[in-house]
Amino acid sequence: MRCTLPAWRTAGCADVWLLLIDLPRDVADAGWYGLRAWIEQGFTITRRGSWQWQRSQMTDPDHAARLWLAVAWASPPTL
Secondary structure, three states: OOOOOOOEOOOOOOOOOOOOOOOOOOOOOOOOOOOOHHHHHHHHHHHOOOOOOOHHHHHHHHHOOOOOHHHHHEEEEEE
């Protein structure tokens, strides 16, 4: 199996984050995976937290976009 093993280490962290991915080396960037984890964590917190997105019965995409903008503006950072 052909794969790439990018590594990521942030200042102040003792451990290195190693990823095994199927992207070519010239496009593999471990930093994007950190951002992805942050987005997914934020979505989970927003969905399960006090915003209760799963209970809205919104069908208008423009209305949903405005609501998500308000949620993003009002939510504290998750990091």
